[in-house]
Amino acid sequence: MNFQSGYIAVVGRPNVGKSTLVNELIGQKLSITSHRPQTTRHRINAIDTQENYQMVFVDTPGIHIGNNKAINSYMNKAASSSFADVDMIIWLVEIFKWTKEDARVLEHLSKVDIPVIICVNKIDKSGSVDKILPYLEILGEKFKANEVFPLSAFDRSHTKQLRGLILKYLPEQDPIYDEDFITDRSQKFVVSEFIREKLMRNLSNELPYDITVEIEKFELDGKMYRIAARIFVDKASQKSIVIGHKGEMLKKIGQDSRITIEGFLEAKVFLELWVKVRQGWSDDKRALASLGYD
Ligand code: GDP
Numbered sequence: 068m069n070f071q072s073g074y075i076a077v078v079g080r081p082n083v084g085k086s087t088l089v090n091e092l093i094g095q096k097l098s099i100t101s102h103r104p105q106t107t108r109h110r111i112n113a114i115d116t117q118e119n120y121q122m123v124f125v126d127t128p129g130i131h132i133g134n135n136k137a138i139n140s141y142m143n144k145a146a147s148s149s150f151a152d153v154d155m156i157i158w159l160v161e162i163f164k165w166t167k168e169d170a171r172v173l174e175h176l177s178k179v180d181i182p183v184i185i186c187v188n189k190i191d192k193s194g195s196v197d198k199i200l201p202y203l204e205i206l207g208e209k210f211k212a213n214e215v216f217p218l219s220a221f222d223r224s225h226t227k228q229l230r231g232l233i234l235k236y237l238p239e240q241d242p243i244y245d246e247d248f249i250t251d252r253s254q255k256f257v258v259s260e261f262i263r264e265k266l267m268r269n270l271s272n273e274l275p276y277d278i279t280v281e282i283e284k285f286e287l288d289g290k291m292y293r294i295a296a297r298i299f300v301d302k303a304s305q306k307s308i309v310i311g312h313k314g315e316m317l318k319k320i321g322q323d324s325r326i327t328i329e330g331f332l333e334a335k336v337f338l339e340l341w342v343k344v345r346q347g348w349s350d351d352k353r354a355l356a357s358l359g360y361d
Pocket residue numbers: 079080081082083084085086087088099100101102103104106107129188189190191192218219220221
C-alpha cells in the first residue's frame with residue numbers, strides 16, 4: 068500500500084463536538100472546546116502523520132443562523148468555504164438531537180460529491196442503546212452518506228475505528244505537510260486561542276462572546292517563554308467581569324491558560340494578561356481585520 072494523505076473537513080452545527088473530535092483524532096490538544104456554541108471562530112488544520120498516512124483535519128466554526136454581525140458572517144464563510152478543496156468530509160451530528168442548524172448543514176452537503184462519513188456523536192449520553200439503530204436509519208434516509216458511524220469523541224476505541232474508516236477514502240498520494248507539522252497555524256495563534264478558551268470556560272454565560280485575544284509579546288528567554296496578551300472586550304462592564312473581584316477571575320484565567328500553553332509548548336511559560344475595551348469590535352469589519360479575522 069502506498070502512502071495516503073488528504074484534507075478531511077470536520078463540519079456540523081455548533082457544539083456538536085467537532086473540535087473535541089479533532090483533538091482526540093490527532094491525540095493532542097490543539098483546537099479549543101467548550102460547552103458554549105461559538106467557541107471555534109477560525110478554521111484550523113490539525114495534522115496527524117503516521118508511517119502510512121497523513122490526515123489533515125480541517126476544524127471549522129459551525130454555521131450560525133439569525134445574526135447579521137460581521138463576526139457571524141465571517142464565521143459562516145469560514146465554515147462553508149471548508150466544504151471546497153477537501154478530499155472528504157466528516158459530518159458530525161448529535162445522537163437524538165436534530166436541529167434547524169443540522170438541516171442547514173445538510174443543505175450545504177447535498178451539493179458536494181466527495182465521500183461523506185456521518186459521525187453520530189455523544190452516544191455516551193444517550194443511555195438507550197436499542198434506540199440508536201432506528202435513529203441511524205432515519206439519518207440514512209435524510210442523506211446518502213458513504214458511512215454512518217455512531218461514536219463518543221472521548222472513546223479511544225471509537226476514534227481508532229474512525230481512523231480506519233477514513234483510510235477507506237483517503238487518496239493515495241505523498242504527504243501534504245512536513246511530518247513534524249501538527250498545524251498550519253502559528254504557535255502565537257494557538258496560544259491566543261487557548262486563552263480565549265479559558266475565558267469562555269471560566270466566565271460561562273456572563274461573558275459576551277464578543278471577546279478576542281491579541282498576543283503582544285511572544286519571546287523565548289532561555290528555556291522559558293515570556294508571553295503577554297491583551298484581551299479585548301466591548302464594554303467597561305465586561306472588563307470588570309473579566310478581571311473579577313480583586314482580580315481573582317483574571318488570575319484564574321491566567322493560571323489555566325498557562326498550564327495549557329505549557330503543555331503545548333513543552334516549556335515553562337510566564338504569562339501576562341491585560342484587559343482592554345474596544346467598542347463595537349465584533350461588528351466592525353476593519354477592527355476584525357486588524358485582529359486577524361480576514
Ligand atoms: P464544536 O462547537 O462542534 O467544536 O464542539 P466542541 O468540541 O467545542 O464540544 C462542545 C461540547 O460537547 C463540549 O463541552 C465537549 O466536551 C462536549 N462533547 C464533545 N464530544 C462529546 C461526547 O462524545 N460526549 C459528551 N458527553 N460530550 C461531548
